[in-house]
Amino acid sequence: MAVLDKRPSAEMKVRKQRAPNSPPRGAPDRHAKKAMRNSEIVYRDLRDAIVNVTLPPGAPLVEKEITERYGISRTPVREAMLKLAEERLVDVFPKSGTFVARIPVAVLQEAIVARRALEEVCVREATAKATKSQLMQLQAVIQRERELCAAGDEQAFHDADNAFHAGVAAAGGYPGIWTMIEKIRLQVERYRRLTLPQKGRMKLIVAEHAAVLDAMEHGDADAAVEAMNSHLNKLQIDIETFRDLWPDYFLFDKK
Amino acid sequence: MAVLDKRPSAEMKVRKQRAPNSPPRGAPDRHAKKAMRNSEIVYRDLRDAIVNVTLPPGAPLVEKEITERYGISRTPVREAMLKLAEERLVDVFPKSGTFVARIPVAVLQEAIVARRALEEVCVREATAKATKSQLMQLQAVIQRERELCAAGDEQAFHDADNAFHAGVAAAGGYPGIWTMIEKIRLQVERYRRLTLPQKGRMKLIVAEHAAVLDAMEHGDADAAVEAMNSHLNKLQIDIETFRDLWPDYFLFDKK
DNA sequence: CATGCATAACTAGTATACAAGATATTTTAC
DNA sequence: GTAAAATATCTTGTATACTAGTTATGCATG
Structure with missing residues (x-):
């Protein structure tokens, strides 16, 4: 820390440095390139x-x-x-x-709580200020979910599921919060893939998403939040069930 | 992705590998070591x-x-x-x-919203299930804030400020959520250091923390949340003021 | 055969060398 | 003198070599 206090003296180099506070000019342009x-x-x-x-x-x-x-x-x-x-x-x-x-159970529990809190502000704000086109786009996502559900394409359905939540966040004007949720989602998703049979759940998810959107379209923020909460609560953990099944996959003691 | 599908065939090596699913035995022990x-x-x-x-x-x-x-x-x-x-x-x-x-203004706004949402669940849960000792510890933190306020030690006060919020999260049983808040806090804190004169604010912060804790001690979750929200709202951004002052320090166009 | 110990092999952390591209400077053409 | 091209010198991205610590192996010893 103290090492940083003495700022570097650039006198030794005669060569003119790029002026401070000036990133390269081409910067914004190059942002488009997807050099992975x-x-x-x-x-x-x-x-x-x-x-x-x-x-x-x-x-x-x-x-x-x-x-x-x-x-x-x-x-x-x-x-x-x-x-x-x-x-x-x-x-x-x-x-x-x-x-x-190993999947840290304590972190998992908190991740679910945190996600619920963040999704709540998203859906509430989205209900207040979603445009007609945004609502129609969400309807389209749900329709796509129905189709993928019928086709039985789990992976694509999963992507559509995320697209719905991302769309709600975007409609609320909080795309950055969706980014946060995605990070949180990593741990939870791993648990979900491990424990939940995906078969019967797709139809349920579609119905729950539809309920959320329906409340949003009616401008009923509280109902939308309620629908979203009950949707997310399906993730709730029943640890004891899996504690014995895969004891090596979970980490129970905190930290 | 497809590259990963074929699991490695370890036949070529005669040497016996460590069995899968078995991290080194010394692992938990070495956790104590702080090899930075x-x-x-x-x-x-x-x-x-x-x-x-x-x-x-x-x-x-x-x-x-x-x-x-x-x-x-x-x-x-x-x-x-x-x-x-x-x-x-x-x-x-x-x-x-x-x-x-540069400080991305759009991210900043969302960070404040997200933090408020996360702190809300923490303080609500903390009100419900904080132990007497945890409440006393929070009182101690506030007392320390008063002392540091009087001494004018901004850096230490700042640490105590964080300790209060961390304590609330811990009392709610959500230490992991505090970790998330800390990450969010980085961007906001930078803005705060840049724009807010710290002088007169310390006394105000102490009073606001005290209001939160007072509501918690009375078991009034709604009041505690309200107090916390009004405390966090002090961070609310008045971008226009600083847009002209340090135009180079902020990034206005999203992404 | 069981056990302790020396040794070999493997691990991630670090240092360094090289490659490729971007910027600054210099040179050159007019 | 100005502008454009050539060149030098920065920058980060990547590869490789080396270090230090850990685990597995196998031999010696009882």
């Missing part, structure tokens, strides 16, 4: 495999193996690992190994 | 400098310079940079430079 770095690719693949429980809790993630699989060096792989560790999806044991993290 | 990696140190220093606006928005962060200052290599410095980029505290322009991010 290798670390991003590895991160996404691993993250998806973890939340899909393709890689179960406790599974080792060996850097060398991944570098060979992708044909890249350790550096980007390591970046991906660090990002996953940040999100508590993996545990890194220095000089020992990196493993898919 | 260099990247953590750099991260904390830079993060603090950014939120304190010691490093103003737009300031360049040159990896090489930091490596020389700390006497370490680029690798841990780079890790710190990536973490800061993740939190939108810096912008990385590949092959060009890394700069302290």
